[in-house]
Amino acid sequence: MTRQRVVIIGAGFAGLSAARALGNSPCEVLLVNRENYHTFVPLLHQVATCGLAPEHIVYSIRNLIKKYSNIKFVTSEVDKIDLGNKIIEVNGVLITYDYLILACGSTSRFFGVPGAYEHSLTLKSLSNSVNIRNHLLHCFEVAQEEVRVSRQQQQLTFTIVGGGATGVEMAGELATLVYGTLSKDYPNLDFRRVRVLLLHSGERLLPDMPTRLSNYTARQLWQLGVEVQLNSRVTGVTENAVHLEDSRVIPCHTVIWTAGVEGDNKLNKWGLLTNRNNQVKVFSTLQVPEHPQVYAVGDLAALHDKQLPMVAPVAIQQGITAANNILRQIKGKNPQPLHYQHQGSMVIIGRHAAVAHIGKVKLTGFPAWLLWLVIHLACLPGNLNRLHVLISWGWIYFLREHPIRLIFRQDSLAKYQDVPLPNLDRVQGKD
Ligand SMILES: Cc1cc2nc3c(=O)[nH]c(=O)nc-3n(C[C@H](O)[C@H](O)[C@H](O)COP(=O)(O)OP(=O)(O)OC[C@H]3O[C@@H](n4cnc5c(N)ncnc54)[C@H](O)[C@@H]3O)c2cc1C
Known part of the structure; x- marks a missing residue:
């Protein structure tokens, strides 16, 4: 009997847990990921703030799957999917599938705020975090040489937008870096001119946590030197300033946007039904409507009956559920709904x-x-x-002392993008 082929797009928390659950099962698995490594996203802010080296929070995907003989891996960014004919295109090669798991994660959401996309830094990937690190250190290098006080203050004002978990972690770590470590690196700079601001549109930080924990968080951030500004909705971002709803303008050179996440624009192009947040709508079994062989998991999936947080445990549990449901379908059994255990x-x-x-x-x-x-x-x-x-x-x-205070130039990776895939003749088409 021909082995059923499962293609998984994305090797983040969701895709990788799905692949592992299908490891050494009777189906053939093709895992496709943009990078050849899995990123441990929860530590990105520590790379961005010079605490950790980028290499130490990622892991080779090939190493993670090498014990499963039925899983093949391809480094590539999938751009085209034909759901009707069950085909994906990887680096110009068409690959058929019997089952598809979409696990491509999310991107930053800018809520249509003018200039936010163009002038903000985001923290969603390893290259984002290295970008932020380069940018922060560059600001201090420029500020040190700047004689005009107002320009220097602009260089030294760091605005983080969004008081959720990522914004809080980034603000706390940035203040620790600036006032703890960088103040020793730049003895000639007047650190009273440095500002780390956390802007949040709501009434309290960490809105998903109990109020007592939100209040504690705000107090701790103030103690670290972060100016926490609640009820501060950003209405515009330019190269040199942040504009707020109440007409305030904060001159600054650095805006780190952590205010929202959404699904990738590609999802609509692939013909998938999405919600307001651009996430793929799925049944409680994680199947995509009208395509029972297609599953969406992790940050890009939106359950039709309940809203789950966009966090790693949800992604992991969804990946495992989708994999188990595919194995059930192969055996002729009905897929089961996700039973999410909040940890x-x-x-x-x-x-x-x-x-x-x-x-x-x-x-x-x-x-x-x-x-x-x-x-x-x-x-x-x-x-x-x-x-x-x-x-x-x-x-x-x-x-x-934060050990990785280095500015790295990032050369274009374009030359690596069209590398021919060594094992494609074995994954293309079916025997
Ligand atoms: C800064 C930050 C800190 C966080 N901290 C925590 C935390 O402490 N605890 C927690 O539980 N959650 C945390 N989260 C949320 C958590 O990281 C996400 O919910 C989780 O990563 C979602 O998993 P995923 O598999 O859906 O997506 P991801 O982990 O983002 O993985 C998606 C993968 O798909 C790949 N990909 C995307 N598009 C394509 C394509 N077209 N072709 C091929 N590959 C593609 C990407 O390269 C990536 O490897 C944090 C998020 C951020 C941004």
């Missing part, structure tokens, strides 16, 4: 400061901080990565 949420703010909400337990301060470190270290793939990260954390903790 709680946690956010790190700074040294000995974090919040955690797990079941009925609400933790703040040192216990939450320690728990955050332990869980993130345990979940990071690769023992060598864990060792590197532990050493870097120890370095920052004991020496109060």
